[in-house]
Amino acid sequence: MVQVTVLQLDNYGPWTVTPNPRRETDLQALQARLYADLCQQFGLLGGYVFYGRFDNLIAFTDGISKREHGRIQQSIDNLYPVSVSMSIGRGNTPKQAVEIASANLQEQGSSQDADRSEVLVEDEIDELHTTAVGVAHFDVVDVTDKITDEENAYEACLSMESVYSDLMRRMYADYDALSFFVGGDNIISVTPKLSDSALDEVIVKTKQNTNVQLQVGYGLGDTPSEAGMQAKHNLELCREKGTVIERDRAVVERSSAD
Amino acid sequence: MVQVTVLQLDNYGPWTVTPNPRRETDLQALQARLYADLCQQFGLLGGYVFYGRFDNLIAFTDGISKREHGRIQQSIDNLYPVSVSMSIGRGNTPKQAVEIASANLQEQGSSQDADRSEVLVEDEIDELHTTAVGVAHFDVVDVTDKITDEENAYEACLSMESVYSDLMRRMYADYDALSFFVGGDNIISVTPKLSDSALDEVIVKTKQNTNVQLQVGYGLGDTPSEAGMQAKHNLELCREKGTVIERDRAVVERSSAD
Amino acid sequence: MVQVTVLQLDNYGPWTVTPNPRRETDLQALQARLYADLCQQFGLLGGYVFYGRFDNLIAFTDGISKREHGRIQQSIDNLYPVSVSMSIGRGNTPKQAVEIASANLQEQGSSQDADRSEVLVEDEIDELHTTAVGVAHFDVVDVTDKITDEENAYEACLSMESVYSDLMRRMYADYDALSFFVGGDNIISVTPKLSDSALDEVIVKTKQNTNVQLQVGYGLGDTPSEAGMQAKHNLELCREKGTVIERDRAVVERSSAD
């Protein structure tokens, strides 16, 4: 099972141009801070958030209650000139969960209904496989030498964009996984449990399609943050051992604070 | 002429995993806030910033001095656990400017040199055409009905990704323009002066390639923020008049505060 | 019982002048944001934080575990150039709790030991009365007419300072309560259970000493945020009914999100 929350700014398009178009740098600052706040709050509770389209964000929220969602929603309402609606969905795969969460939110009205504000809905499905959340942390081998110190800053963006565009689509089509660019040369996928050969196939095909060599750390856990942290430790193992896939075996030292 | 500043976090990759991999939600919050601060500070001085790859950002900084860059650099140093290097380049087109800024920064050492920290370099070219900065603000017609209220939240990301991927590459190859996804259904291009037919061709081809109908407001100005604000007013004109290209003619009311 | 956490920036004094004195506006921004983050994170978990001296803060953290403290500590470490130590103390009164928390932290070394960093200690007292947390929310009657619209902005600060200086000391000496100025004309006290006559005496004496008329909403709860929210509803009752003390009776509507 995986729990996904779809977050949507309420009636945001009209707000950006009322009474006059607002300064773009301020809108960028607003969107970025709102995202940072969601990261910090969902993160504190063991969740993960990705910026998506900035006005529509996707969070992985296994173990986070509706009431806790409500507190975060309220905090956004108190701190920002815009408010957010949230829809919590569950499914056997990330794809299923985001479909349910999205459909439930859309049922509440349009994202540009002036009346639909601060919706908080939760999906109530019971028959789900109880499985761990999987996180694959993909990273380019030697991005510094091959891209960052080599190409101009804009072409480097285009290069990374080819990679994540390709990866996002294949992971979704082939494995029901949702993938997100998280900066630098990193792409994080939230996945159902993946086999070794699946991970292998993914990075082989990326190499074929984009000529970029990826490495991947894979982790499983009860919460996205547990799985993600294990994925990161496994990615470090790749670096140490010079391999391109590491998974599960990592014995992750857990500090008391973690 | 256009002035571009390339910003690069210093030795950021190693920091993210020292002494252990850091919680991803914190890294996301860090990157987002740093971006927000740059937006607010460059924005106050009339500039524009785009997040690029989050660890490598691209700013348009016409009229902003090296000394002012230094103050922003210092402020980041005081407020964050990471520091930033900056390289200011000038060219006849955005492409030229980003090439120069990137090359000058790369000359100072690798982005992962532990020794290269808080570099601030400025390019000294004199023979440049003095022209206005151009900003094209592209936006999907009816994204709410066609995508946001229709597709699931993840597929909506993929849909927008197709559009901006296509647009980013063509604007760069055909017009030396740098284009950035800024959230929702919006893409902002900083361009040399573009003709009507160029703008027309761009949105026709996007429609052919992705089946998405764009509208565009175009503006020219002495600073990116002036040009960008005019572009936004022109985009509003498209909405009012039901057209898909509006440019220049907009008489932008300038409040005393602007 | 009440649980207090003392938070202390590690070796912050030396940092502010290394290698050179840092721009004061940046230090102010740093301190304020760090405080805001602590508010948001402890607030999400039902706690309260007050800025104290900005480098030494005092939080009320009933129901928040050591592990949760550790996550917040880690997040500060990831997002800021400075780190924080925390000491969790429990007592029958706020005064007792802050004494214990402070002593335990001081035992770990000086606030300016370069070696003492990110300490997280918890006091293990068992024999405590189990009682509700009390929060008194004091507010000046008609501050707008009497002070804000009347005095110059600086003298208005001095006026409020007289009030909170007087109140902080008396609440501490007479009731073991810790009081904090929270902006505007508001002072929040975290208290043991107070009688009606105690509250009455407090505002009568403030009037005698400073000639300022206070009103107070008082609340009790299992967590500081519950008690504080009830106090606020009671303060609203004062406004509706024209009284100066309201307590307990408020039937606080609890939204699902609260």
Add this chain to the structure above:
Amino acid sequence: MVQVTVLQLDNYGPWTVTPNPRRETDLQALQARLYADLCQQFGLLGGYVFYGRFDNLIAFTDGISKREHGRIQQSIDNLYPVSVSMSIGRGNTPKQAVEIASANLQEQGSSQDADRSEVLVEDEIDELHTTAVGVAHFDVVDVTDKITDEENAYEACLSMESVYSDLMRRMYADYDALSFFVGGDNIISVTPKLSDSALDEVIVKTKQNTNVQLQVGYGLGDTPSEAGMQAKHNLELCREKGTVIERDRAVVERSSAD
């Protein structure tokens, strides 16, 4: 001459309780972030801001134009659920300037008029002495040993409060200076030009009244940030030389970024 800007949140009291009282930790986060943003923006332009009562703030803005004020005002409006009014005043002393700025703002209506929103007024006095801004940076000698590592965290707040309360009032009454607690053991005064004997008298009297030994670095400059930076360098001189007053003589190294 000194230029002071009074900043006031518009109709903020009612907002904090509409439709219901808002969570205090969110209000604290809001106020702190808004202050941080003002620090960063005024700071970038060479100014200084102090939090005052958080809903009424006092800035020193020599050299910052009305138009620049307007940009900052607009940015607050775009990023926060509350807006701010600003009144720019000039005088021969900080006291005179804050009086004028306050009176001009009060003339525009009450801080709780629903109609008075985002006022931006500037005082137009011409006959002013042209003199440098003075900044005195006061700091307790050995606060770590004497207070922080010694007293409990709350009593340490009370101790510092005695000092700044005493200092704020005397500096205002005797020298027309405005003084602000800036965290830790630091108080910053913006002053007319002060003589050596004045500074001496101030710290002697503080010692008499509160038994706390202060040291002070004093600086003069064209902008508050220049004067303040010189004050900080002079305070470092006190530490090096073991003196309690240092002024002016400091040859401040100016980095290119400053």
